[in-house]
Amino acid sequence: MTSLLDPAAERIVLDALGGVLSSVPHDARVGIAFSGGLDSSVLLDAAVRVVGAQRCTALHVHHGLSPNASRWLAHCEATARTLGAGFDVERVDVRRRAGESIEAAARDARYRALDAMCMRQGLCALWLAHHADDQAETVLLQLLRGAGVAGLAAMAPHRVDGAAAIPIPRVRPFLPLLRAQLERYARSRALRWIEDESNADTRYARNALRHDVIPALTVHFPGFRDALARTAAHAASAQRLLDDLAKIDSEAISCEEGAALSREALLALDSARAANAMRWWIRLAGLPAPSAARLAEMLRQLREVRAEHALRIEHAGRCLRLYRDSIHWESIEERVPAADPQTTVAIKEPSVLIWRRQDVWQLPQWRGSLVFVPVAEGEAANDGQIDLNLADTIAEALLESAPLTARARVGGERMRRAPGAPARTLKNLFQEAGVPAWQRDVPLIYLGERLLFVPHLGLNGAFAGAQQPSGSRGARRRLEWRADLLMA
Template identity: 75%
Template sequence: MISSTDSAAEHVIFDALGGLLSVMPSDARIAIAFSGGLDSSVLLDAAVRVAGAHRCIALHIHHGLSPNAERWLVHCEATARALGAGFDAERVDLRREMGMSIEAVAREARYRALDAMCARHGVAALWLAHHADDQAETVLLQLLRGAGVAGLAAMAPHRIDNVAAIPRVRPLLHLLRAQLERYARSRGLRWIEDESNADTRYARNALRHDVIPALTIHFPGFRDALARTAAHAATAQRLLDELAAIDLGTIARDDGRSLSREALLALDGARAMNAMRGWMRAAGIPVPSVARLTDMLRQLREARAEHALRIEHAGRCLRLYRDSVYWESDDRLSSPGAAAEKPVEHVIKEPTTLAWRGQEVWRLPQWRGSLVFVPVPPGEMPADTVAETLLESSPLTARPRMGGERMRRAPGAPARTLKNLFQESGVPAWQRDVPLVYLGDRLLFVPFLGINGAFAAPAADEERAAASGPRRRLEWRADMLIA
């Protein structure tokens, strides 16, 4: 028999979901992050009842951390199918980075996988089953870790940014776990119990089992109080984000891809750190601890030999060239077992030859990049292009720099050394280890500099050049950018 309290819990949940659906298109699909536990089981069941099964898809992440992970996967798929909802699952490979707990690694991998699946299925929003007890635990954890206002803001009811392209919504965040339990009992739901939830070696579990029960007795309203703390912190963080945006409008360059070191360091310490945090969040880079961020600013302030500044963080490197501070990917950190590999610049690079016959990509793994031959639409005559007939006339050869090579930046311009041209173009010294592409015995193309002006068609010869047939633009790209 369903009690009045069970019915009340059901109505509260339905009201929360109904409010969200009322501002969405009637045919919008909703993804539910579905672990198979109590919370997500309640959310999936309620979503199907309120929105309709045809609009719901359950997304399950297989972490592989538990010996029961395969059984959980089977349970989740069976539950979703029984409700008539869609289902998808993805396995994630957890590579633990230095300084990150296994919980943090699993969380990052889980959200990356969920975002990818949401994009694949074209959903309008991702619903997460966090509730008020989860929020209270998160605020307490952040307090105990000495977190700033971003950490104390805990979990937002609704989030969308450049990291999470699909809105992440927590419709149950104002509800207690006890209310979800009543709903599950009234609906006769079956869910799985993660055995790791009982392991008090994990900080969150220690709070849940040892601290929360005591707080419930002595401070029965602590959940509401902590929720207010999170709301106040979220407001403060929003103001800090606005301040960071104002500062970045002054110190950022190249559409936000780099910062002026002089302008950054002219800010006082706290404001410079806030600007750095805003810059990193906008780039999708995890924000480091206060101590780590303080050390980054110290190294930027003390750097004299700019090429020597290399601060590794989250698979990226913070670099400095002239007055520009920017992030570049660190291939040594992003590949498995990479710590034992030789740095790219120490790899012996042998000349490689290609007989071009219409290929669109020429992979050059020794330089960890590829040369892309981009077709130019008929009738267009960009200066930095080469006729296909010319590419076919002689073999192409990729050679390492030996020193002293020269090229022209434009037709009729004097030939100058690549070193001078790299400096003039602002290419940092550590990025100049690139393949030089020759057509026969003549230098044709240099990454970051473009096509040798000796091959480019002068403006007066546009009609003759256009008559020579299709043309290609040459582009140098990192392998990760090639589909």
């Protein structure tokens, strides 16, 4: 492409990046979302000039949705190498949930992949090339969809996803700039970029706006981009106030350290505040915002449901459940054992461990691990009696005396909650302990053929405080079940 030197166009773009550079530590590296199109090509080129090539990493997401995807990948990698920037790629499989558009599914997959690459590369921020035209299109789309305040707020210049495991700031330095200004920069720098053929397909809503609606607005309402940008800013300000209110309400209605909500407290709020609090709680759980209709259905069922097990509302791979006035999210993949009334479970294969003083026994089929916590020496009381603190521990020698087996529940298993207590069914003990039915799909740990430990209930009282086979004192372990949240 022929270079048409345009110092003014270059200065506008470089100044936009200079405005966000102050938020980047002097020795930190930034990620550039790089599709290879015009906008991201300008962003990568300008970032290398402003930040330095060694501190820039181009991040490419290979969706596989286009037959040209592999060719685009080769172009992007070659461009990054030519500029001296780092390069990383993530291949994604775009899967749509029920009622979700391919555009939304691809966008969600893209952001997950970009966040993963930022974490892998140790980057301090993710820079995105969205500009004023993109912002105007987003606000228009949200208006036409009847979106709420959060939707009208559109894209923020700077945003941190609080639901992410390691929040990576997403920065959009080009939001004040027009696409035409980016194109002037690209031609001045003789940049080469790729054109996604799907951008011309007006079956997609955004493309229809871009090709059929925006040109007409430009003629009749030339200042519409600035007006829509102000609308987005006003909506963002209003959303911050709603979030502040949701934080206040969540302190009053949350329970179980924020993992659940009290139905009674939630429904004591008026409808608008209850919906706002639910949106906030859903966002904290890392789930996408539900539609207004889905949220209204959640609140309606919460008001009207009588039997706890009757509440089952699916959303984004999770299910809203109710147990003893507490509202929880359950993974749809989880199933309740056959001993419980609602449903059945496919029996998991047993796992066997010959214990040789390992600290952790990973049981991925139950999405968790059994941890053998060493007990500090000297935790025994005088006169040879076991300290109450040791009543839930077991001697290492006993653990080594027979194989440990993790088995699925089949129904009818019994154990003692304390030494000398009567043996009772696990179902009754779970109910007494307030363990929701969908959290009872846990491994039963046997020592030989005797039930030793049950997650959420603890050590079988028949073993509590038991000494090693020889009768002499020795090292002891406390058993703890730790759910692996990354597998949920």
